[in-house]
Amino acid sequence: MSITVVGSIAYDTVKTPFGERERMLGGAAVHFALAASFFADVCVVGPVGDDFGEEQIAVMRSRGVNVDGIERVAGGKTFFWQGEYGWDLNSRETIDTQLGVFEGFEPKLTDTALASDVLFLANIQPDLQRQVRAQFPDARFVALDSMNLWIDIARDSLVAAIAEVDCVILNDAELRQLTGKPNLVSAAREIFSWDPPTPPPSGSPGRGPSVIVAKQGEYGAALVTRESFFALPAYPLETVIDPTGAGDTFAGGLVGYIAAHPGEPLGDELLRRAMAHATVLASYNVEEFGTERIERLEGREIGARINDLHEMTQFSGAPLALRG
Ligand code: AMP
Numbered sequence: 001m002s003i004t005v006v007g008s009i010a011y012d013t014v015k016t017p018f019g020e021r022e023r024m025l026g027g028a029a030v031h032f033a034l035a036a037s038f039f040a041d042v043c044v045v046g047p048v049g050d051d052f053g054e055e056q057i058a059v060m061r062s063r064g065v066n067v068d069g070i071e072r073v074a075g076g077k078t079f080f081w082q083g084e085y086g087w088d089l090n091s092r093e094t095i096d097t098q099l100g101v102f103e104g105f106e107p108k109l110t111d112t113a114l115a116s117d118v119l120f121l122a123n124i125q126p127d128l129q130r131q132v133r134a135q136f137p138d139a140r141f142v143a144l145d146s147m148n149l150w151i152d153i154a155r156d157s158l159v160a161a162i163a164e165v166d167c168v169i170l171n172d173a174e175l176r177q178l179t180g181k182p183n184l185v186s187a188a189r190e191i192f193s194w195d196p197p198t199p200p201p202s203g204s205p206g207r208g209p210s211v212i213v214a215k216q217g218e219y220g221a222a223l224v225t226r227e228s229f230f231a232l233p234a235y236p237l238e239t240v241i242d243p244t245g246a247g248d249t250f251a252g253g254l255v256g257y258i259a260a261h262p263g264e265p266l267g268d269e270l271l272r273r274a275m276a277h278a279t280v281l282a283s284y285n286v287e288e289f290g291t292e293r294i295e296r297l298e299g300r301e302i303g304a305r306i307n308d309l310h311e312m313t314q315f316s317g318a319p320l321a322l323r324g
Helices: 029-038 056-063 126-133 150-151 155-162 172-178 184-193 246-259 269-283 292-296 299-312
Strands: 002-006 010-016 019-026 041-048 068-071 077-084 092-098 116-122 142-143 165-171 211-213 219-227 229-232
Touching: 002 029, 002 126, 002 246, 010 029, 010 172, 029 041, 029 056, 029 246, 029 292, 041 172, 056 269, 092 211, 092 229, 092 269, 116 246, 126 155, 142 246, 150 211, 150 229, 155 172, 165 246, 172 184, 172 211, 184 211, 184 219, 229 269, 269 292, 269 299
Parallel strands: 002 041, 002 116, 010 077, 041 068, 116 142, 142 165, 165 211
Antiparallel strands: 010 019, 077 092, 211 219, 219 229
């Protein structure tokens, strides 16, 4: 019951209407790993430069994350991202992206990382995602995230990567952009209709995704399988400070919860509870900048919001003789 995540480990400079932070700990793999660490053992894999501090690594260690797969590239610079949000925290502008050590990155997987039964391919170049995926032929569950950049410049590779995973986690708008379909349900149907790949000689299974998750920011998230649909609102909050990493934290909650239930079939029951945990983790992430809130989060706080969310999303059948 362990997860390997491959993706960015970053310094983020972020400005929102409520404040700003310079070069704080960020990166998709970091946000994912911190969230998933509440549920299972996590190995984080990604490159950093000489400038990456021991304090940042200590943040991950303090949550029990295995950091042996963090590769320090001598003379290199850590991935840097700068973003700015306006009053609508659902949309942001990327001011700067400096790939640094991510340019020319070739994932090196430790034996511990390769032994994981669950894999999360965070947002990186889709051919790299495929390279990593091929090294986990027997993984029980593989999920992938991506972004508009790769849909724009590497769509064919991304489509091929999607065909090799069990679960796709994307923003609503990205799902529409990827499929050219105008709404979530038809976009998901389109992905399900793509041919699964023929198994390559490496033995990596060609099964195609069975779960599609659409992140909808402040409005929550929806889940589509071939047979069912489920949606949850975001946990209602009065104070949202910084949404950076919310998507990766959400993915950490979802994939972490699934990893923690190896004996249970990947059906609606498990997926819906996983969605609830993902929603709650993301709700804590946005309350402060970067990883600040998740670093202090305690398991009992997750439990409290799960109960609230359960309560908020219940309603009775209310039989009524309807007119007409
Ligand atoms: P999210 O808000 O969940 O979309 O994730 C934001 C995180 O993704 C930040 O911590 C960034 O460091 C990281 N990020 C932003 N752009 C990229 C990119 N092009 N590739 C990989 N990671 C990125």
